[in-house]
Amino acid sequence: MRNLLDFLLKYNYFLLFVLLEVICFILLFRFNSYQGSVFFTSANAVAGKVCELSSGIARYWGLEEVNRRLTARNVELELEVEALRRAVDGYAQDSTVARHLLDRAYDNYHVYPARVVNNSIARLNNYMTLDKGSDDGIRPEMGVVCGNGVVGIIYMTGPHHSIVLPVLNPKSSISCKIRRTEYFGFLKWEGGNPQYAYVKDMPRHSEFMLGDTIVTSGHSAVFPEGIPVGTVDDMVDSHDGLSYLLRVKLFTDFARLTDVMVITSVRKEERTSLEDRVEF
Amino acid sequence: MQKFQRIRWFVFLVLVQVLVLNYVHINHYATPLFYIYFILKVDSDIGRKNLMLWAFALGLCVDVFSNTPGMNAAASVLLAFCRPLLLRSQILRGSPDVFEPGIRAMGFSHFLRYAFIGTLVHVGMLDVLDAFSFVHMRALLFAVVSDVLMTLFCIVCVELVRRRK
Structure with a gap:
C-alpha cells in the first residue's frame, strides 16, 4: 500500500495527464450524444459575440456580390410569380378562391430570418452558428433554409445563438424526393467535396434522369414540401445492390452562406405528438 | 517568457487561430x-503539470470557437505531456539549464x-479524433501530412522572423 502511494506521488504528473485527457473525452462524447452542452460551443455568449463581430467585418467584403445575386434571384422570382398568377387565374373561375389558396400555402409556417456568424465546411463534422437563439423563438429541430435551398436543422440553442447541423454533417439526414416523379429517399453527406451529397435508398424501380431536381419531401415535420435541394449529377448502385445511390449537386453554396431563414410548421407539435403515439 | 507576456501571447494566438487560420484550407486539407x-x-523550466494545465486551457479556448469541445484540448495536453521528453532528446550538452526553446537557443x-x-504528435492525435475511424486511411494520412507541413511552415517562418529582431 505504501509503495503504491509512493508510486502515485512520484508520478502525479501522469495522473494529471490522464485526468485532463478524460475531461477532454467526456466533453467530446457529451457534445456528440447529449444536446444540452451548449456552454462549450460557439453558441455561448462570449464566443458568439466574438464570432458575430468578426463575421460583421467579413460580411462587408461580399456585399456587392450578395446584392447582385439577390437582384438576380428577385427578378427570377418576380417572373415566376407572374407566371403562376396567370396559371392560377386560368384555372379558377372565382378569383377569391385563388387568393384563398395562395394565402393558405404560407399560413402554416413561421419564418425567422437569421445570420450565419460562424461556419465550417472543410471538416468531417461541420457545424454552423446563427445569431438567433431561444429568446428569439428558435427551438431545436427547426429547419434552416436559404434563398437557394435547404441548409440544415437546428441542433441546439443558447439564449441568443444557435447551432445548426447542416447538410454537410454525416449526422444529418433529410427526407427528400425527385420533383418530377415523386420517388423519395434521404439525403446524406459523407465528407469530401462540400458541393455534393448523396440520396440513399432510392428504389430500383424509380424513374429519374440526370439533371432532375431533388426537393424536400415534406414527410418529416421539419421542412415543408418542395424546398429545392439540388440536381441529380450521377448515379451508382448502393453497396447492398438493393437501391440506387444518387449523387446530388447541392444548390446551396455553403462556403459563402450569410443570410438564412429558420422555418417551422405551426402544426408541428400536433403532428409529432401524433407520430410519437404510433408504436414502432 | 514573463507571466504577463505569456497571457498576451495566449490571447493573441487563440484569436489568430479561430478567426483566421481555422479558415485556411488548400483543397479541404492543410489547415495550419x-x-x-x-x-x-x-x-524549459516550467513544470510538467503547469504546462499541461496551460495547454488544456489553450486547446479548450480554440475548441469553444470551432465547435469541437475536447478535441484540440486532448491533443494539446498530449503534446504538453510529451514536450519534456522531446526537449531532452534534442538538447545540446553545453546548453544552459533554463532557456526558451527556439532556433537561437537550440540551433x-x-x-x-x-x-x-x-507537431506530428499534436496533429496526429487531433486528426485521429476528428475522423474517429481508420476506415478512410488514405484521407486520414493525407490530412495528417498536409496539416503537419503547413503548421511546421508557419512555425519556422515566425521563428526565423522573430530571431532576426
Whole structure:
C-alpha cells in the first residue's frame, strides 16, 4: 500500500495527464450524444459575440456580390410569380378562391430570418452558428433554409445563438424526393467535396434522369414540401445492390452562406405528438 | 517568457487561430494549427503539470470557437505531456539549464526536429479524433501530412522572423 502511494506521488504528473485527457473525452462524447452542452460551443455568449463581430467585418467584403445575386434571384422570382398568377387565374373561375389558396400555402409556417456568424465546411463534422437563439423563438429541430435551398436543422440553442447541423454533417439526414416523379429517399453527406451529397435508398424501380431536381419531401415535420435541394449529377448502385445511390449537386453554396431563414410548421407539435403515439 | 507576456501571447494566438487560420484550407486539407507555438515556446523550466494545465486551457479556448469541445484540448495536453521528453532528446550538452526553446537557443536542425515531432504528435492525435475511424486511411494520412507541413511552415517562418529582431 505504501509503495503504491509512493508510486502515485512520484508520478502525479501522469495522473494529471490522464485526468485532463478524460475531461477532454467526456466533453467530446457529451457534445456528440447529449444536446444540452451548449456552454462549450460557439453558441455561448462570449464566443458568439466574438464570432458575430468578426463575421460583421467579413460580411462587408461580399456585399456587392450578395446584392447582385439577390437582384438576380428577385427578378427570377418576380417572373415566376407572374407566371403562376396567370396559371392560377386560368384555372379558377372565382378569383377569391385563388387568393384563398395562395394565402393558405404560407399560413402554416413561421419564418425567422437569421445570420450565419460562424461556419465550417472543410471538416468531417461541420457545424454552423446563427445569431438567433431561444429568446428569439428558435427551438431545436427547426429547419434552416436559404434563398437557394435547404441548409440544415437546428441542433441546439443558447439564449441568443444557435447551432445548426447542416447538410454537410454525416449526422444529418433529410427526407427528400425527385420533383418530377415523386420517388423519395434521404439525403446524406459523407465528407469530401462540400458541393455534393448523396440520396440513399432510392428504389430500383424509380424513374429519374440526370439533371432532375431533388426537393424536400415534406414527410418529416421539419421542412415543408418542395424546398429545392439540388440536381441529380450521377448515379451508382448502393453497396447492398438493393437501391440506387444518387449523387446530388447541392444548390446551396455553403462556403459563402450569410443570410438564412429558420422555418417551422405551426402544426408541428400536433403532428409529432401524433407520430410519437404510433408504436414502432 | 514573463507571466504577463505569456497571457498576451495566449490571447493573441487563440484569436489568430479561430478567426483566421481555422479558415485556411488548400483543397479541404492543410489547415495550419499554429496555436501550438505557445506550447513549444514556453521556457524549459516550467513544470510538467503547469504546462499541461496551460495547454488544456489553450486547446479548450480554440475548441469553444470551432465547435469541437475536447478535441484540440486532448491533443494539446498530449503534446504538453510529451514536450519534456522531446526537449531532452534534442538538447545540446553545453546548453544552459533554463532557456526558451527556439532556433537561437537550440540551433536550426535541432529546433526543426523538435518542432516536427511535436507537431506530428499534436496533429496526429487531433486528426485521429476528428475522423474517429481508420476506415478512410488514405484521407486520414493525407490530412495528417498536409496539416503537419503547413503548421511546421508557419512555425519556422515566425521563428526565423522573430530571431532576426
